[in-house]
Amino acid sequence: MTDQDWIAVDWGTSNLRAWRMQGSNAVAEASSDQGMGAVAPGRFEAALLALIEGWLEDRPMTVVACGMVGSRQGWHEAPYRAVPCVSGGAMVRVPQTDERIAMHILSGVSQAKPADVMRGEETQIAGLIALEPDFDGVACLPGTHTKWAKISAGELCHFRTAMTGEMFHLLSTGSVLRHSMGEGWDAEAFMDAIGETLSRPERLATALFNLRADGLLHGASGDVARARLSGLLLGAELAALKPYWLGERVDLIGTPGLNAAYMAALSQVGIEAKAHDGTELVLAGLTAAWKAMT
């Protein structure tokens, strides 16, 4: 074990992922479903050790974690930093019982007005800034709660959250629309639906049940309904976030699938977004935080 050995952790609500690092390089990876929401109070250290036990030695190894693990319901609260601020890097040293780790959790970022918060995304944004220190534009991080963040001069200036991913999940699996959903996808229906709510966001309220009725009355396919639901929600999101993309460079940070969907959506407003892999950027952001410590 050298001073280049450390452990990077991305600990969200649903998943726990860890990487054995040597400097900037991940040499091993492990993950589990022990997300913040699945771990009982007082059991966080045990959940982490169960995953990384095999990587530990008899000297304390630095662990740097980001995400919901730093929330009030997580292992240890890492207070928010308020915008405008440098994105990522602020951390708290967390007391632990096992002496083979030296635990650190990164702070999330808050915005007083309009009230908004993020935990985890600030580290991906830090990764983007680490790769491109002169980045000036908007980072869009699609997910359950999509974040849109204005970045300039190395700082996170302001941001907003859209619950589009969670809405799609609730409506497609928990509402009457679940009866109309297929497994597949219709790319044209997706693009058309984006245009509808982008130009007339108020139409979302009546367009939803229309998906159900189109299936009942006209035998509209489940693939069309699924793609339209996604497109209607995404078009409404773009309408709400116009100040974030209009005239801006937009970089996407997410999974390949979500990046592709948002890239297609943004192409409708003439924006050619650049896509970054979310895992690569969280690692870059965790590495930047680790480097700043050493």
Place this chain on the structure above:
Amino acid sequence: MTDQDWIAVDWGTSNLRAWRMQGSNAVAEASSDQGMGAVAPGRFEAALLALIEGWLEDRPMTVVACGMVGSRQGWHEAPYRAVPCVSGGAMVRVPQTDERIAMHILSGVSQAKPADVMRGEETQIAGLIALEPDFDGVACLPGTHTKWAKISAGELCHFRTAMTGEMFHLLSTGSVLRHSMGEGWDAEAFMDAIGETLSRPERLATALFNLRADGLLHGASGDVARARLSGLLLGAELAALKPYWLGERVDLIGTPGLNAAYMAALSQVGIEAKAHDGTELVLAGLTAAWKAMT
């Protein structure tokens, strides 16, 4: 038993309600949780008999039912009538095995474009028209899926559905916002929130997560969050349904609580809506259908 004896049934997705009728008067009432969604195929007659057994005699008694019981997943499909049409009254005679009942189910109403459907509400609208044959205006039937219907010259002309009630349920109990919800209500926050999305419907997309962040950062009360969530959704509904209320007489048909919420919302756009009890009107509509048979 006279030819004035019959049974009225309102059989929706979640509930089954029946009334023992003498002409236009309900003389007994019974209900159960055996809504259409809870009854297995082939078990509808048994579910009904379990509720009304005590009212039956040895001659067949007319039963008139409305609601989801007439859907493809219900007891027997009662085909939709397409708008424009007389609301309610169209029915199918349903084969049953027990000779003490003569079973009828009322048709729902469909609209080809924009695709939309209703089952049950057409009977409440028929009740409104039975009470006021010259009604010219809009009926708004708030519920899980709120219906807005234009009525003129005794006909249902066109209608739209907003899933506002279902969205409120999903978001307040199944999304991250559930952590921010109180049990109470803040009437001022409700009215303010309506105004926000009524004038700027695109704001709904970012206003939702804002409720969560306001609680986390500023300790906003759960009662405010709950009322604001309802108001934001209702404001967006009013924005979408503007062609249905602008310059129209609007009558509400629902429960006292929902009627009051919609009445407050409509007062923001200068509309003094008249409220009708949903149960009274479904009985009036079922009675009108029964009278037309006899």
